[in-house]
Amino acid sequence: MPIQDNSRKTVAVVDGNSLMHRAFHAVPPTMNAPDGRPTNAVFGFLNMFLKMVDEFRPDAIAVAFDKGRPRVRMEMLPQYKAQRPPMDPDLHAQFPMIKQLLTTLNIPILESEGWEGDDILGTLARAGEEAGCDMYLVTGDRDMYQLVTEHINVVSTRKGLSDVAIMTPESVDDLYHGITPALVPDFYGLKGDSSDNIPGVPGIGPKKASALIAQYGSLDEVIAHADEVKGKMGENLRAHIDDALLSRKVATIRTDAPVAYDFENEAFPAFDAQAVNDALGELGIMAMQNRFLALIDGGEGPASAAFEMSKPVMVTGSDRGTLADAADELSRALEAGEWVAAVLDDDREEGALFGMTHILWVATGRCLFGFEQQLGGAVEDIPGFDFSRGLVAGVLSRLLREGRVVSSDIKGLIHELSPVDSSEAEQLDPLTLDSARLFDTVVAAYLLDSSRDAFDDAYLADRYLQVSLAPARGEEGAADDAPARAARTAALALAIREPLENALEREGATRVFSEIEMPLVPVLASMERTGMLVDPERLHALSEGLEGQIDELACKIRSLAGDDTFNISSPMQLSHILFDVMGLPTKGLKKTQRGYYSTNAKKLEELARDHEIVRLILKYREMTKIKSTYLDTLGPLRQGDGRVHTTYNQTITATGRLSSSNPNLQNIPTRSELGRTVKTAFSAGEGSVFLAVDYSQIELRLLAHLSGDEHLVRAFNEGEDFHAETASRVFGVPVDQVTPQLRSRAKAVNFGIVYGQQAYGLSQTLDIPMSEAREMIDRYYEAYPGVRVFLDRVVEQAKQTGYAETMFGRRRHTPELKMKNPIQRGFGERTAMNHPMQGSAADIIKIAMIRVARRLEAEGFAARMILQVHDELDFECPEAEVERLTLMVREEMENVVELRVPLIAEASTGITWADAK
Known part of the structure; x- marks a missing residue:
């Protein structure tokens, strides 16, 4: 059992080097101080430090660091730790920062020239035990287990920053199968330690070492009975007795390091709150201020200082008294201009039409209410609230119209009053x-952090409040009186709004949030409600026609394969047919975990050049995907208004682009005739047409603006055929002699440069040798030297700051730039190069959407914006408005921002979506 003697003073001694190394590799390198210094290791160290304090409540703390070369052990073993690579410069830079913070926290730093932190921990452990203290040694080094006694426990950090083991004499014995703490040096004497270059005995690993010591009792006894050990292990043991004894000596933790600590008078916490706040602010680690403040305020821990949740109060229309009290509190909060959190709780399963409950959870600074919608029975209005359309609608309507509302899903709240199905009544535009x-x-x-996949409650609470959420109702480990998950979400939303606002300010993201992303939310809600008309009969006819083609194609593929039964859609069976039966080349192909060669699209496309069956398989895949994903799916997704309503996602892509789901209308193939066929099922309705307005080469124009390259800028300003101009400059021929093939290649280079493409990528795109692709890229940079300078500068700045940035301040963190793997670093470079263009393009189209939506409303257009596909906006437009709408949309799109080159928006119309593009 861990130490539990409350009568003894508890002292924690932290291995500073060990924790800094673990923190550096556990926390992504995306964190930087305002002056650009990396802070991920400092953040991780402090996070683990606070968790240690929260769990063990030490009365005093010390932190030990290595200082200089480990002279003490190098005198015994010159090659000790000689194989270790130099410390990462970004980690090295953070040691002075953590030491300064520890000094501000009034925590003693112990170090001595030539001595390792291990020996300082050992010295304090024994001295503290003798002084009557219970000692916790916080370290990731397993050789420290030798110090464990009844009053000395090792807090062993294992995975990341949160997985720890408390090592007692019993747990050490259990871990090493009979090796007590006193025998740990003997154990290392036999097995050695490759990480420290401690030799041990060749061929003897942990299992054999523990077995030998368990059999004979100690290293000395093992050596004394070395002649009894048989085989190769016995030979190695007898030949390396001196190595074993030396290894034990090197692995033995010293307890005589020249350091001193006042066990009687040292105490924690004993720091000045303002000084710590200032120090954390200087490093940009503001989120931990409350946690440190809680330590000296006598709180029960960080949770009590940062996140207190009121007891939920359920409100129904039948309880007039409770409803009146809740209405009074909401009115008070609204009139005071306070932020109010709102979260909808609907227990229906995904795909189901109805759930058993429908509750709006609302959190104010004082109370947490659950307004439960009940079937039947009118709710009597209360001053300030209109409950004629139900309790939830009445509360939410006033909140959205008059209040300042914070939520984890604002768009979901809007759709409660403006349903996605436009055949349902709308209570709020x-x-x-x-x-x-x-x-x-x-x-x-x-x-x-746009690279993150999910932003659930647990992550938000940990990241912005530094608390772990108690389980909600229905979650594992939840208490009987645990709140509903949505109630907890509402309380959390209210608690984290200010920390998030402060973080946005620190990260320079306030403008993007307040001027782009939040104004876009109502626009997306309106577009989702509008939806797109789709003809189910047309879809059905297309599906039936395609089904016949798919059957014919399948017969042909099976005939070529000589097998009438195999499943073409099964990767395993297809791999067997192509590579085992037909003997297609497998050079360069990798096998999957299940042992067969991969048949993904990229691999098949390489083989398709020489093998008809592979070409047919790729065609078969395209057809079956179009049929299952669109032709058979879009019809059933139509709602009561006869339209399909996609969902726009703002928090999915790392670039800032919107994505579309349920159904994904952005990914219908645009370059194939088959994809175009799907779009013929979408119409604008009687008397209306589709209007599509698309930015022309926006990312290339942004590259010209951002790089300032004179040749690039001139080409766009003079209205030349840009790809032909590039071909002329790269291939050294007059513009009027540029062939379609040369123009196509130049186009690939132009867009490849925007996406950070290197020679390998271009060679794959154009199916040319690497040397030729590299020469083309070199010629491009010679033709447009300003582009090379700009891209190099972007990458260098991203290495220094940890992120690339758009014209509007949208950041994309690039931790890959600091990784040792060259493939990951290459990805980081391409990401950094591309983000200023692709991210700025995403910002520009979003701003255009906001402005266009406002003008549609303000100028009384009957036309409606129905779709956004990357750089394109689509409209459902009455024929009489086409000219006026086209002028308005182009005006807004082309004037979002003033560049060195013109932004051009091209418009086209058609009866169906396919006709318009």
């Missing part, structure tokens, strides 16, 4: 909402 009074916590968290 999304475009009338003031986005300055809306705060979506997930959108904010996404802007702060």
